[in-house]
Amino acid sequence: MILRNEGVSLDYYQQNTDYESRSLDGTKENSIFPKDSSIRIWYNELNVDYPTHWHNALEIIVPIENYYDIDVDGEPHRVMPGDIFFIPPRKSHALHAPKSGQRYVCLFDIDFFSNVRGYSGLITMLKDCIHITPDTFAPVYNEVYDLFSQIWNEYFQKTEFYEFSIYSHLFQIMTILSRFNLNRMQLFTDSTPVKRREYFDRLNNAIDYIDENYANDITLDDAAAFSGFSKFHFSRLFKEYMNCTFYDYLIGRRIKATEILLTRDDLSITDIALQAGFSSISTFNRTFKLKKGCTPGEYRTLFSGGLGKEKGDVSEKA
Known part of the structure; x- marks a missing residue:
């Protein structure tokens, strides 16, 4: 046509x-x-x-x-x-x-x-x-x-x-x-152009820091210190900028990493949880189900063409 x-x-x-x-x-x-x-x-x-x-x-x-x-x-x-x-x-x-x-x-x-x-x-x-x-x-x-x-x-x-x-x-x-x-954010409408630019750069530096270190045991204090803001100020600015808290973003970043890893069949679910920064398989299973509405094993079956249970898949037992 x-x-x-x-x-x-x-x-x-x-x-x-x-x-x-x-x-x-x-x-x-x-x-x-x-x-x-x-x-x-x-x-x-x-x-x-x-x-x-x-x-x-x-x-x-x-x-x-x-x-x-x-x-x-x-x-x-x-x-x-x-x-x-x-x-x-x-x-x-x-x-x-x-x-x-x-x-x-x-x-x-x-x-x-x-x-x-x-x-x-x-x-x-x-x-x-x-x-x-x-x-x-x-x-x-x-x-x-x-x-x-x-x-x-x-x-x-x-x-x-x-x-x-x-x-x-x-x-x-x-x-x-x-x-x-x-x-549309108050953070950027109530500030001078110079201050907005400064906030934008420092917040993006902090986000880059989280993205590079999400698999490690990083904390709100670590991210705030990296940004140069106080812990309180950083928490407020981060939530307004990203529409979520620091911990919500950190968990979301880890979950996003596991979504990609779960489409592979060469990694056990335990390995995936630890690679993404979760401290234990039980924490990973609980958090994943809360965020995605299904267990990691169910997600793997659904999004990997029905691979089913892999070795090390203990998502149903934790």
Whole structure:
């Protein structure tokens, strides 16, 4: 199908002719990107549903005509035409299409973003879905939507260096959304520009410190001392900046590490718990179930294509 998007002819099918069928390992979807690429964009007009699945990519869905229903971790979302919906990597989700309609489905590998300073703040922003509407994100909506339009044009025209261009637009989008969130925080609205910059740098230094040392026995005192703030001041600033306490972030960082390790079959659950910084297997099991709603063993079975119990898996006994 060839359509015109703002005066530009776009061939929506030619770019994805390499695709044959979905590849599922349990509920994990594999091989979603073209060969030697880390981007896949569909102009989707199918009236079919996609059962619960997950993948390592960031998925962004933008309905063009008619709504689209999305369940993420069992929570339903109705996304209307013009809305922009972010599904974080490794989030379990299902898609439900109306009888007719069109939407863009964009898939990006963003794991390499972890090498960029400020990544922790981005991942914190992406820990949950982001539902952008013209009303809720009014100050930045038009700019963000325009950047997505440029991404679609680049992808379906397949111009020279189109992946570089697409990722540059995606970085812009993430920057806009991150700054939009910062501007809504009291911490940054009540301070001078110089003080805001100082707070931003010192907090990000502390987050980098936590990210590099989460597997060690670090404490609130350690992080506060590293940031140069008093313990009390650091706790208040950190919670406002990250929307969680230091200990919540530390535990979340450890849990995130175990989610990735649990998809491997060469490590026991005990080894994974200790590698991620948990002091005991019982603490890990209790914390994991509280945060994820299932035991590490159940998670491994669900997200690793049904590997089942491994040696050292004592999650059901602790």
